[in-house]
Amino acid sequence: MEFKTIILEKKDQLATIIFNRPEAMNASNAQSIADMAAAVANIEADDNILATIVTGGTEVFAAGGDIKYFSEAGHLEMESFIAKCHAINDTIAASPKPYIAAIGGMALGGGMEIALACDIRIAADNAIFGMPEINIGIIPGAGGTQRLPRVVGSGWARHLILTGEMINAETALSIGLVTKLVPKDELLGATEKLAKSLSRKSPMGIRSAIKCINMSETSDMPTGLAYEQKAWAFLFSGSDRAEGMKAFLEKRRPVYINR
Secondary structure, three states: OOOOOEEEEEEOOEEEEEEOOHHHOOOEOHHHHHHHHHHHHHHHHOOOOOEEEEEOOOOEEEOOEOHHHHHOOOHHHHHHHHHHHHHHHHHHHHOOOOEEEEEOOEEEOHHHHHHHHOOEEEEEOOOEEEOHHHHHOOOOOOOHHHHHHHHHOHHHHHHHHHHOOEEEHHHHHHOOOOOEEEOHHHHHHHHHHHHHHHHOOOHHHHHHHHHHHHHHOOOOHHHHHHHHHHHHHHHOOOHHHHHHHHHHHOOOOOOOOOO
């Protein structure tokens, strides 16, 4: 597939989405959202892909929305735009395939919201994070008011959203916004290494784990525990579980077939 604002690469059961609007610091507009939606749909439909990296490279992840585009659009167009953003981020968050955000440089507004939808976030030491929407009279609209508190807690979420302040990579690591911090020149290599390690795990196990974690964010504890119990037991009906345990006992790497 050809895109105007992103690059989609596939190799060794891994997909990589690279934001590619350097003239606008990878800011989102109607075209970039359409491209992103198509790329995510392509990945979700490809059974060969087991993990996905989302990145803008080492200098800028994504600088949020394209303010020029926003300033010229009406509220109905913006409602349609943000609904499409929600659909993309919801698909990423609910995907049975893990998504990893490799964040270098600025991840602001909508860029940070895409990163929040990913399962794991790795930052380069030059990364900058922020939700600056309040400074131009709006609020985070692509899931930021909901996902950020679930990741970093209400206190930090309120601070970042209400002040519009930016934080550096070290602070992001300290509050749990990212889980790993690496030198800028090691960002893509470290992320690919992690993605490869996830692709070697049981797809059935990964899928079940993601579903259980997502359940914890939308249900009470008894409901979540009941779901976890059933998911755990269900895995014992599959060949991947048997292969994983057999490989452990035989001290070798398992070969999973997603069954």
